[in-house]
Amino acid sequence: MSARATETPEHPKTSEAATSSASPGSPASPASPTGRPSSPGRPPGLTLVSHDGTPYRFDPGALCLELLPTGGPGALARYEVLHEPADLVAWAARSRLPEGLEVAVSESEVRRVREVRDALLLLTADRAHGRPQRPEHLDALNEAAAEPPLVSRLTPDGTRAWAPGATGTHLLSTVARDAIDLFSGPHGHRVRECAAHDCRLLFVDTSRPGRRRWCAMEHCGNREKVRAHRARGRLTESRPPARSTTEG
Numbered sequence: 001m002s003a004r005a006t007e008t009p010e011h012p013k014t015s016e017a018a019t020s021s022a023s024p025g026s027p028a029s030p031a032s033p034t035g036r037p038s039s040p041g042r043p044p045g046l047t048l049v050s051h052d053g054t055p056y057r058f059d060p061g062a063l064c065l066e067l068l069p070t071g072g073p074g075a076l077a078r079y080e081v082l083h084e085p086a087d088l089v090a091w092a093a094r095s096r097l098p099e100g101l102e103v104a105v106s107e108s109e110v111r112r113v114r115e116v117r118d119a120l121l122l123l124t125a126d127r128a129h130g131r132p133q134r135p136e137h138l139d140a141l142n143e144a145a146a147e148p149p150l151v152s153r154l155t156p157d158g159t160r161a162w163a164p165g166a167t168g169t170h171l172l173s174t175v176a177r178d179a180i181d182l183f184s185g186p187h188g189h190r191v192r193e194c195a196a197h198d199c200r201l202l203f204v205d206t207s208r209p210g211r212r213r214w215c216a217m218e219h220c221g222n223r224e225k226v227r228a229h230r231a232r233g234r235l236t237e238s239r240p241p242a243r244s245t246t247e248g
């Protein structure tokens, strides 16, 4: 773990939040149904698994934000899924990057990706909560973006392919540049944290109305509906019997 990660007491996540909404153990396993590689026509996003084992789709809205549920600093370190090069290769295959990327990743590149991811996570959380962006996080992001990115190619049949020789450093640069585009672009002010009290998943709301509140309607949105319904039920039970309006 990087020193930066342990020096961040204000990290907004709790272990409870990470357990319930982004338990990264499942997405990491190539054998699990959540480890499917990208396929054409599949909507972008990740398959996460709730604490009770129910899978759900979470589309954070940007490539760079897809890296964040893979772990994190502080208490999130125990949910780390990027342990070795194969883990990063698997993440790239599940991400919204176009298919066909063959990337060679070294151990040191995995460590670097974890460090930059942790900085990006804190940067994104600060952004979502209107806090100032911290220089050390910006430096980490900008240094990663300064490396050459992945290179795409147009094939004779008009499809897109990846240039050979891609590395983990190129991949990280592409992710970092995506974050710079996101934060400085038209949706930069729409970076948010899920509105559920126990979920800290981060996303960008790219919808036209701009009213997205949940990481996923099928997960936190529904949990919140159930909670609100129960709260209304309790309220009704605790109320005295309704009196006729003519009495009052």
Ligand SMILES: [Zn+2]
Pocket (backbone or CB within 6 Å): 021, 194, 195, 196, 199, 200, 201, 214, 215, 216, 219, 220
């Ligand atoms: Zn949520």
